[in-house]
Amino acid sequence: MTAPARTLPAPTGAPLSVADLAGQFARGTGYLAACTMGLPLAATLEAQQRDQEAWWTGRRSPVDYGAIVEESRAAWARSVGVPTSAVAIGSQTSVMVSVVAAAVPDGADVLCVDGDFSSMVFPFVAQAHRGVTVRSVPLAELAESVGERTAVVAWSAVQSATGEVADHAAVVAAAARHGSLTVCDLTQAAGVLPVDAATVDVTVCHAYKWLCSPRGAALATFSARALAELRPVQAGWYAGESVWSSCYGPEMHLASDARAFDVSPAWQAWAGALPALDAFSRLDVAEAWTHASGLGDELCRRLGIAEQGQAIVTWPDAEARDVAAMTAAGLTVSGRAGRARVAFHLWNDGDDVEAVVRALRT
Structure with a gap:
């Protein structure tokens, strides 16, 4: 797992691309649950650490x-x-x-x-x-x-x-x-x-x-x-x-x-x-949607289900067997309303799609 950049790649006010922000997240996590809880940017982690230290030493008001x-x-x-x-x-x-x-x-x-x-x-x-x-x-x-x-x-x-x-x-x-x-x-x-x-x-x-x-x-x-x-x-x-x-x-x-x-x-x-x-x-959010929904549709094609055009891909899983298989493979996914739920965000890529397919086939 590679360490993310600790600071944002552009000064405040400058536009950011998906690639810029993707480098702010921990890699190789198998985390496919942004719809449940997001991952922090490195800059957020750093800001919280500074804040806790300032609080600890009585320098916050x-x-x-x-x-x-x-x-x-x-x-x-x-x-x-x-x-x-x-x-x-x-x-x-x-x-x-x-x-x-x-x-x-x-x-x-x-x-x-x-x-x-x-x-x-x-x-x-x-x-x-x-x-x-x-x-x-x-x-x-x-x-x-x-x-x-x-x-x-x-x-x-x-x-x-x-x-x-x-x-x-x-x-x-x-x-x-x-x-x-x-x-x-x-x-x-x-x-x-x-x-x-x-x-x-x-x-x-x-x-x-x-x-x-x-x-x-x-x-x-x-x-x-x-x-x-x-x-x-x-x-x-x-x-x-x-x-x-x-x-x-x-x-x-x-x-x-x-x-x-x-x-x-x-x-x-x-x-x-x-x-x-x-x-x-x-962030160019239109680019973010193209990235996330594109990965979602790639997963649909690999699983042989209709493309959904969504960042959150779901399919029937009433007994949660697919959720259990993906969890056993080290992936973080979720299940809601009798459906398996996989979400793609900036830190995800084609390797995550492959990991889901491999877990379900296994």
Whole structure:
């Protein structure tokens, strides 16, 4: 196993290719589970080590972490095509979605996707006591299922269990025709698939998968409509217009932009997230998708199944025999909803495809 480069190959702000970032990861790991948990960049590992040493020796303060969070916020804004003022930071996607769910009118209709990740569904289901109805349909029928009564359309850009990619433009257009608020989870997409948050009212993303950040760093974006209609029900000191003047109540002066939806950051997580978020903001993500989905299709051809055009390749494996065979061969894969699930990201190459095929044939 070769050691990855410890620093990024280009100065901050310069574009990065798949090859540039691939050199930032440990090689020969057999890791095919970015959809479960990403691997850290060498720069992230180094940043966390520096942070732990600074903490250990008493050279860290909340003000230091505040600066790191703001740089991370700006990097995410660049990645998804929105102004920095539209970005809020958090730690879990379900909490961010719950802000929307709490604002859904009594008796409203919410449209979700069959089998979508629970963090995109449960917050709305939890509003049943107010008469809120959650209706789910197959992903392919999502756009056509939006109707006059649909208050919110909520979906994942890429489905966790199957890797299917939503027809983003069609869903957004249908929601616009009916005046429905749109909520999209980018957790299984950002970092490998080009995404555009500017067309959605609310996006949420946990950065610990394809964005290769520590768990505990999550981000959301809010449109002008969302900022006007939603309430920051989880508001705390970090949501204040002046953070350090918002530590005590009862007077509340929240930020006038998306920072009003901030939650207090998990400091050490953001120290590691910043190098990754900056790097992915400079990555040619279209190239990343070509790389990852190309490996996925190569695996499909080798296994004799239909090409899926996805970075996450799945197939029926109800008894988890294929998952067990790949695990026994030293590969890290996952199984979800009765299917074997193999994910390709920047650190993967043709050798990983060959390793899967060899494990299954054995």
